[in-house]
Amino acid sequence: MPTLIGSVQRALRLLEAAVAHTGGAPAKQLAREAGLPLPTAYHLLRTLTHEGYLRREGGVFVLGEAAARLAHGGLQQKRRSMILDSLAHFRDAVGAPVYFAVYREGEIEVVGVSDTPATPACEEWADFRETGHAHAIGQCLLGQLDEKTRREYFDRHPVEAITPYTVRDLRALENRIGSLGPMQTVTERQEYALGTVCAALPITAGDAAATMAISLPLHQQERLPYVVKRLQSEVGALLSTLSFSISI
Template sequence: MIGSVQRAMRLLEAVASREQGAPAKQLAREAGLALPTAYHLLRTLVHEGYLRRDRGLFFLGEAVERLSGSGARQKRRSTMKDTLVHWRDAIDAPVYYAVYREGEIEVVCVADTPANPAAEEWADFRETGHAHALGQCLLAQLDDRSRRDHLDRHPVQPITPYTVRDEDRLLRRLERAGRMEPVIERQEYALGTVCAAIPVTAGSSAAAVAFSLPSHQADRLVPVARKLQSEVGGLLGTLALSISI
């Protein structure tokens, strides 16, 4: 064991137990340290950002907050992954989760298996939102201004013979789509692959969960999408957390 690390951790624990801050003498006493040793460790912890000093009192610093934030994000990501794995196994298909963040489509998490691999991202998902179910589902949740802004930056262009041909046709399709209805896409992004996406809205943020199937299983799209939609309320609490990841 490295004694200096143990002593520093005891000081951090002592500071964490004092939300209103504490002076060095009190922290040394609570950590069972000699005052000179406590001063030396406290100065080091302040220098490294794990503590901050204000008017003679010590508080937890930004470095500790970053560590705790990273742990919370990792826990949320793990919980989200478990949720997607559950649905992957339930519907026997790859499952995806994506959010619309800072004007871009971001695939946050994917759950697949070697037997049922995720669709290959052969064209950048961010630039081809008009062609895949996840992107169409996210765009359908945006207001008209945000939607047009996205399409100005990422213009509609055919990438398979089945892709929507132009922006006007896409906008009409998105306007007809119910805000909370599943979006179905058949070989618009990749030949041989069909997809469906379910909207997940948390406040003003847009998100979606989707799955893909080989095109010869296209008859499964609608029933599986409806099954997933019926349970989306249960997913919302878990998946909405990931919007902040």
């Protein structure tokens, strides 16, 4: 085990040395910068090349696809952590669950949710992606799309009542969406989940349709205007983080 751990440590040092040279570096230079004997470096470089972490081009070693995937995954995780940290801040500020969602590749995607045991998020009992007509998140995102893109969504996910309060047909939903002003908050009461009210704010994040939303139990619905106003007043500070992270 110590030998295996040592080998991993030496390989990582070689990778760190390679990262510092975007145009690549020869084995001797990488060995020197990693503090390794040249024979050891050659052995590890061959292994790293075989596994796709490095590739050899014109006598120098450059990062391979496996290293790029590893770096991309780490960046994605960092971005997601940034979103969740930001949502937790706003959750505490407004005293309600906070959601961040985007419309991407033809589907509604909830990127992050932050809640607490005392203020639990709405249970996803029906797939959020397929029921955009029924919840504030979906209605807010769909309202930011052009008519053609919205129609394509409804072709895949037809409007249907999932509670007694859900909008009943596409015409009624289009009339509602069409009545919304630019950047207007969308609210719904028990259309997606009985006993729950929701509000969603449209977010400008590059070219993507995005939204932040909150939910409350029905018996607290009188708090909805205050919570929405509080979220609106603070959301500007979050936009840089969410815009940066929209590509997750």
